[in-house]
Amino acid sequence: MPESDYPEIRGLHLFRNMTDAHFAALMRGAYVQNFPPQIELIAEGDPSDFLHVVLSGSVDLFSAWNGRETSMSTVRPIATFILAATIRDGPYLMSARTLEKSRIALIPSQDVRAIFDEDHDFARAIVTELALHFRSVIKAHKDLKLRTSSERLANYLLRQQTRAGGDAEFDLRFEKRRLASLLGMTPENLSRAFRGLHAHGVRVDGSHITISDRGRLERIARPSPFIDDHTI
Amino acid sequence: MPESDYPEIRGLHLFRNMTDAHFAALMRGAYVQNFPPQIELIAEGDPSDFLHVVLSGSVDLFSAWNGRETSMSTVRPIATFILAATIRDGPYLMSARTLEKSRIALIPSQDVRAIFDEDHDFARAIVTELALHFRSVIKAHKDLKLRTSSERLANYLLRQQTRAGGDAEFDLRFEKRRLASLLGMTPENLSRAFRGLHAHGVRVDGSHITISDRGRLERIARPSPFIDDHTI
DNA sequence: TCTCATGCTTGACGGTTATCAATTTCACGA
DNA sequence: TCGTGAAATTGATAACCGTCAAGCATGAGA
Numbered sequence: 475m476p477e478s479d480y481p482e483i484r485g486l487h488l489f490r491n492m493t494d495a496h497f498a499a500l501m502r503g504a505y506v507q508n509f510p511p512q513i514e515l516i517a518e519g520d521p522s523d524f525l526h527v528v529l530s531g532s533v534d535l536f537s538a539w540n541g542r543e544t545s546m547s548t549v550r551p552i553a554t555f556i557l558a559a560t561i562r563d564g565p566y567l568m569s570a571r572t573l574e575k576s577r578i579a580l581i582p583s584q585d586v587r588a589i590f591d592e593d594h595d596f597a598r599a600i601v602t603e604l605a606l607h608f609r610s611v612i613k614a615h616k617d618l619k620l621r622t623s624s625e626r627l628a629n630y631l632l633r634q635q636t637r638a639g640g641d642a643e644f645d646l647r648f649e650k651r652r653l654a655s656l657l658g659m660t661p662e663n664l665s666r667a668f669r670g671l672h673a674h675g676v677r678v679d680g681s682h683i684t685i686s687d688r689g690r691l692e693r694i695a696r697p698s699p700f701i702d703d704h705t706i
Numbered sequence: 707m708p709e710s711d712y713p714e715i716r717g718l719h720l721f722r723n724m725t726d727a728h729f730a731a732l733m734r735g736a737y738v739q740n741f742p743p744q745i746e747l748i749a750e751g752d753p754s755d756f757l758h759v760v761l762s763g764s765v766d767l768f769s770a771w772n773g774r775e776t777s778m779s780t781v782r783p784i785a786t787f788i789l790a791a792t793i794r795d796g797p798y799l800m801s802a803r804t805l806e807k808s809r810i811a812l813i814p815s816q817d818v819r820a821i822f823d824e825d826h827d828f829a830r831a832i833v834t835e836l837a838l839h840f841r842s843v844i845k846a847h848k849d850l851k852l853r854t855s856s857e858r859l860a861n862y863l864l865r866q867q868t869r870a871g872g873d874a875e876f877d878l879r880f881e882k883r884r885l886a887s888l889l890g891m892t893p894e895n896l897s898r899a900f901r902g903l904h905a906h907g908v909r910v911d912g913s914h915i916t917i918s919d920r921g922r923l924e925r926i927a928r929p930s931p932f933i934d935d936h937t938i
Numbered sequence: 939t940c941t942c943a944t945g946c947t948t949g950a951c952g953g954t955t956a957t958c959a960a961t962t963t964c965a966c967g968a
Numbered sequence: 969t970c971g972t973g974a975a976a977t978t979g980a981t982a983a984c985c986g987t988c989a990a991g992c993a994t995g996a997g998a
Contacts, residue, residue, distance in 0.1 A: 518932055539852040540928050546847070558837040558844075564938045565931075567844050590833070597829045601822070604836040605790040611843040612790075612799050615778070618850055619890050620771040623955075650976065658851050660956060665977050680964080680976095696772050699797075700750055706796050855985075882946070892986055897947050912946095912994090 482552050483527055483579060488603055491595040500589055504581040515570040515578070522559035522566055524580040528552065531576025534652065535568045545655040547614075548573070548648070557603060560586050573652075609706075616701050623659040624667040628695035629702055630657060631676065635685055642688075646681040714784050715759055715811060720835050723827040732821055736813040747802040747810070754791035754798055756812040760784065763808025766884065767800045777887040779846075780805070780880070789835060792818050805884075841938075848933050855891040856899040860927035861934055862889060863908065867917055874920075878913040 480501060483489055489497055506529065509515065515526065518537060526533075533549040546568050549555045559566050560583040572578075590597050617626055630653075638644035646653060654664035668678050674691050677684040685691055699706060712733060715721055721729060738761065741747065747758065750769060758765075765781045778800050781787045791798050792815040804810075822829050849858055862885075870876035878885060886896035900910050906923050909916040917923055931938060 537848050537852065537932075539848065539930055539933065540857075542852050544848075544851045546844070546851075558840045561833055561837040562841065562938075564841070567841055567848070567932050591826075591830070594823075594826055594829065597826065597833065598823070601793055601829065601833050601836060604833065604840060605793040608790045608836055608840045608843065609794065609796070609799055611840065611847060612778070615843060615847050615850070616769050616771065616776070616799070618847070619776045620769065620774050661976070662957080662978085663955060666955095669977090698771055700769075700799050701771065854983095893946070894948085894987080895985060898985095901947090 482529055486527070486552055486554070488554060488557075488599045489596070491599060492589070492593045493595075496589045496593040496596060500581055500585055503585045504579055506577060506579045509572045509576050509578060511572055511574050511576075513572045515572065516556070516566050518567060518569045519565050522556055522562075522564065522583050525554055525560045525583055525586050526556060526570070527554050527579040527581065529577040529579055531578075532573045533570050533576060533578070534573050535570050536655075537568050543655070544658070545652050547656070548652075554603075557600065557607070559583075561590075561600065561604070563587065610704055613701050613704065618658050620701075623657065623663055624670050625695060626657045626659075627664065627667045628671060628674070628676075628691060629697050631671070631683060631685065632688070632691060632695055632697050633702055633704075634683070635688065642686065643682065643684045646683060648681075650681070714761055718759070718784055718786070720786060720789075720831045721828070723831060724821070724825045725827070728821050728825040728828060732813055732817055735817045736811055738809060738811045741804045741808050741810060743804055743806050743808075745804045747804065748788070748798050750799065750801045751797050754788055754794075754796065754815050757786055757792045757815055757818050758788060758802070759786050759811040759813065761809040761811055763810075764805045765802050765808060765810070766805050767802050768887075769800050775887070776890070777884055779888070780884075786835075789832065789839070791815075793822075793832065793836070795819065842936055845933050845936065850890050852933075855889065855895055856902050857927065858889045858891075859896065859899045860903060860906070860908075860923060861929050863903070863915060863917065864920070864923060864927055864929050865934055865936075866915070867920065874918065875914065875916045878915060882913070 483501075484497060489500070492500075509531075515533065528549050528551050530551050532551075533555065535546045535549065535555060536543055537546055538544075549570075555570065556566055556568070563583065590600060617629070621629070634646070635641070635644060648656070650664055651661045654661045657664065659667070668676070671691070672678075674694055675686040676691060677686065715733070716729060721732070724732075741763075747765065760781050760783050762783050764783075765787065767778045767781065767787060768775055769778055770776075781802075787802065788798055788800070795815065822832060849861070853861070866878070867873070867876060880888070882896055883893045886893045889896065891899070900908070903923070904910075906926055907918040908923060909918065
């Protein structure tokens with residue numbers, strides 16, 4: 475594992491407060507690999523041998539059943555994924571594939587579990603991380619159960635506008651087909667949902683979005699901090 | 707807090723391995739209360755002052771948005787709820803109401819966080835519990851995104867049959883209206899979905915279910931361990 | 939036993955969403 | 969610059985699901 479990757483990983487919440495010795499022990503068994511786009515990193519059902527850390531690029535977590543497939547979430551640098559499977563030593567519940575050329579660190583799951591037993595600060599960080607992820611999934615679940623597809627899109631756009639610094643214009647960070655899958659709809663209906671939002675001040679040009687009047691969009695989106703605020 | 711409640715709580719996975727001193731410290735600030743049916747224990751958005759433990763009865767966790775409401779899950783003895791909100795010291799993401807007369811222990815959240823910092827076994831148990839819950843929500847999310855309503859019902863019935871010991875006959879543990887909400891559908895459509903399963907060997911008499919041929923039901927339900935097995 | 943409230947079921951209807959097919963647009967390499 | 973293939977859009981259609989209204993079943997209480 476190249477020294478240059480250490481600071482990035484060390485800077486993560488998860489690894490920030492552990493002792494140097496324990497961090498070094500974790501890194502000893504870890505290695506970094508470069509992957510081309512569209513490579514399947516892990517498959518649903520595989521044993522969880524490694525905790526993954528996305529250092530650059532991006533990774534799609536998805537799941538399939540009975541010939542259907544859906545995107546569950548996208549992981550961007552710097553972040554880990556499949557922490558829960560690592561902790562429980564259970565099979566992956568989602569598959570993962572690179573969306574673009576990506577650099578990914580692989581930390582043996584058994585090392586994570588071993589250091590977890592010894593380093594209280596690391597254990598504490600894992601709990602915090604898991605609780606945050608848990609709450610995010612709850613929010614996604616509420617989004618899906620309580621809202622129609624165009625309400626989900628409207629609220630998604632408001633969230634993206636917020637994370638873009640509140641600017642009236644910003645770019646979608648996904649292909650629309652995958653955005654559709656994330657939002658739980660077909661690409662066709664995403665297209666129609668975008669058209670429906672024209673009447674509420676949303677302009678779409680390719681992946682470039684313009685929200686002319688946030689207040690107007692909020693009146694139909696009705697965002698709730700308990701669904702849409704992913705910081706709490 | 708009555709001594710008689712100690713063993714039940716102590717027996718929970720979450721509290722089983724912590725030291726006596728720390729457990730006693732937790733129980734010092736805790737108290738047990740009896741609630742009648744249909745009492746709202748907590749409301750979405752409230753600060754998470756207490757970790758709740760259901761000792762008897764049952765509790766519905768639900769969420770509302772824009773005039774709509776949906777059941778998220780049901781908590782039965784002996785189990786805790788809203789652990790993640792307690793850990794993060796964030797607002798509740800779900801409301802909770804008693805379904806029947808229930809006895810519930812309330813443990814101050816700040817005590818949980820304080821003991822967590824001191825007792826490594828407790829911290830470890832919390833991580834395990836959170837990871838398990840996280841994976842359950844992921845499964846529920848996949849269920850909702852990948853399956854139609856009658857597929858969800860068919861798989862729900864198979865899961866219930868399994869937990870009833872595999873018997874061909876068992877009873878639903880919910881009112882059908884709440885089962886419908888849990889499964890993400892209306893009571894009307896639940897009724898129609900049950901009728902649709904008649905053709906696949908499912909008999910319904912009130913809340914009594916008979917599955918004449920599990921294999922036949924499995925052929926249309928196509929259960930997957932990565933959605934339906936809540937033990938992994 | 940009767941009444942009444944509640945939950946469940948059924949049918950009719952409309953809205954939402956998925957599917958299929960056909961274009962159009964766009965990005966990228968020849 | 970042009971050609972190619974994938975993505976995005978559009979329209980038509982059907983499946984799915986929610987809503988509304990009515991009727992039925994059940995059980996608690998007078």
